[in-house]
Amino acid sequence: MSHKIAVLPGDGIGVEITEQAVRVLTALGLDIELNTAPVGGAAYDLHGHPLPPSTLELAKNSSAILFGAVGDWKYDKLAREFRPEQAILGLRKALSLFANLRPAILYPQLANASSLKPEVVSGLDILIVRELTGDIYFGQPRGVREVESGPYKGERQGYDTMHYAETEVRRIAHVAFQAAQKRSKKLCSVDKANVLETSQFWRDIMITVAAEYPDVELSHMYVDNAAMQLVRAPKEFDVIVTGNLFGDILSDEAAMLTGSIGMLPSASLNASNQGLYEPSHGSAPDIAGQNIANPLATILSSAMMLRYSLQEAGQADRIEAAVQAVLEQGLRTADIYEAGATKVSTSEMGDAILKALK
Ligand code: NAD
Numbered sequence: 001m002s003h004k005i006a007v008l009p010g011d012g013i014g015v016e017i018t019e020q021a022v023r024v025l026t027a028l029g030l031d032i033e034l035n036t037a038p039v040g041g042a043a044y045d046l047h048g049h050p051l052p053p054s055t056l057e058l059a060k061n062s063s064a065i066l067f068g069a070v071g072d073w074k075y076d077k078l079a080r081e082f083r084p085e086q087a088i089l090g091l092r093k094a095l096s097l098f099a100n101l102r103p104a105i106l107y108p109q110l111a112n113a114s115s116l117k118p119e120v121v122s123g124l125d126i127l128i129v130r131e132l133t134g135d136i137y138f139g140q141p142r143g144v145r146e147v148e149s150g151p152y153k154g155e156r157q158g159y160d161t162m163h164y165a166e167t168e169v170r171r172i173a174h175v176a177f178q179a180a181q182k183r184s185k186k187l188c189s190v191d192k193a194n195v196l197e198t199s200q201f202w203r204d205i206m207i208t209v210a211a212e213y214p215d216v217e218l219s220h221m222y223v224d225n226a227a228m229q230l231v232r233a234p235k236e237f238d239v240i241v242t243g244n245l246f247g248d249i250l251s252d253e254a255a256m257l258t259g260s261i262g263m264l265p266s267a268s269l270n271a272s273n274q275g276l277y278e279p280s281h282g283s284a285p286d287i288a289g290q291n292i293a294n295p296l297a298t299i300l301s302s303a304m305m306l307r308y309s310l311q312e313a314g315q316a317d318r319i320e321a322a323v324q325a326v327l328e329q330g331l332r333t334a335d336i337y338e339a340g341a342t343k344v345s346t347s348e349m350g351d352a353i354l355k356a357l358k
Helices: 014-027 041-047 053-060 086-094 108-113 166-181 197-210 223-232 244-258 296-308 313-328 346-356
Strands: 003-010 032-036 064-069 099-105 125-131 143-146 156-159 186-191 217-222 239-242 265-269 275-279
Touching: 003 014, 003 041, 003 053, 014 032, 014 064, 014 296, 014 346, 053 086, 064 086, 064 296, 086 275, 099 166, 099 244, 099 296, 108 313, 125 166, 125 244, 166 186, 166 197, 166 239, 186 197, 186 223, 186 244, 197 217, 217 223, 223 239, 223 244, 239 244, 265 296, 275 296, 296 313, 296 346, 313 346
Parallel strands: 003 032, 003 064, 064 275, 125 239, 186 217, 186 239
Antiparallel strands: 099 125, 099 265, 143 156, 265 275
C-alpha cells in the first residue's frame, strides 16, 4: 500500500532542508506519495492563515507529515492567531499528537561540539518521550485572581493547574515502553512524586503499565536529580518518559548536550502512530536562502518517520547509517565545521547522503 506523506516546508531554511529530505525519501525506492503544501508564514502570505484548511486536510489524510520549520521576524507584528508558530500548535491539536519523541545523539565524530568533556558525552544516544498535550500547560483553571485569605489576602495571584488523567498517562506510557522495546529495554520515568500528587499518580500508572512490558526495566527519578544526571553521566540513560512541563526543560537540556542543533530530529505521534516529523531547530532566518543550513536534522526526522509511522525500520537504519558515513568522510555543513573537515553546502550534504545510501 502506498504511504501518503504530507511535506510542509514552511519558512526560512525549512524550504532548503525539506528539499534534501525529500530527495532522500524518494531515493529509497519505496511506494510513497509525497504531497507538498504551504504552512506558517508562507501559507499566511498565500492564503491569509498559517494553517489553511487545505493544508490541514492534507495533513489529516496522510500517514505522516514532514515539517520543515516556520517563523520569520517579519510576522512578529501579526495578531497571535496569524503567527506562523500557530500552525504547529494547530496541527498538534487537530491530529491529537500527544507523544513527542526527541532523540539526543552525539555522533563520536562531533564530540568536540559539546560543552561537556568528550569522554562524558561521546556516543550519547538517548530518547526523551515527552507528553505533549496535557499537564500544567493546558490545565484549567488558570489565570490571575485576588487572594481571599491568608498572609497574601487582597493581593493579586497568578495560578495554573497541573493534572493528568489516567488515559493521558497510560497512552504516553505505552509509547515509551514500546520505544524502549525497540532500543535497550531500559525506561526511566521522571517525575516529582515526592512533592506533587499529579506526579505520584503518574508514577503509579507507570508501574501498572510496566506489567504489560516485562522485558523492559522501569526505573523512576525525580526531575531535579534527572537534570543533574543528564550533565553528570548522560550515557546512563536510554529512554526517558516524562510529562509536558518537565519534558520541555529536559529535552532542551539534552539537546544542548550534543552542541549541534542542526543534527537533532523529532517526532510527535498520536494514538494511531500518525506523526509529525521535524527538526528540533527553527527556521533560522539569519541563514535562509544561502544553501548553508544543515539538512541532517530533517533527513534524520524522515528516518524517524520511517521507523515510527511507516513501520519501515530497515529503511530508517539505511538513512541513519548514511548520516554516520558522511560524518565519517569528514563532510560538515558550516554549523558543525571544524578545522580539517570538508565544508559542504546544504545541497552537497544531500548529494553525499544519497551517495552513501546503501
Ligand atoms: P533557530 O533554531 O531558527 O536558530 C537559532 C540559531 O541556530 C541561528 O543562528 C541559526 O542560524 C542556527 N541554526 C538553526 N538551525 C540550523 C541548521 N539546520 N543549520 C545551521 N544553523 C542552524 O531559532 P531562532 O533564531 O530563535 O528562531 C527563528 C525563527 O524560528 C523564529 O521565528 C522562531 O519562532 C522560529 N522557530 C520555529 C520552530 C519550529 O518551526 N518548530 C522552532 C523554534 C523556533
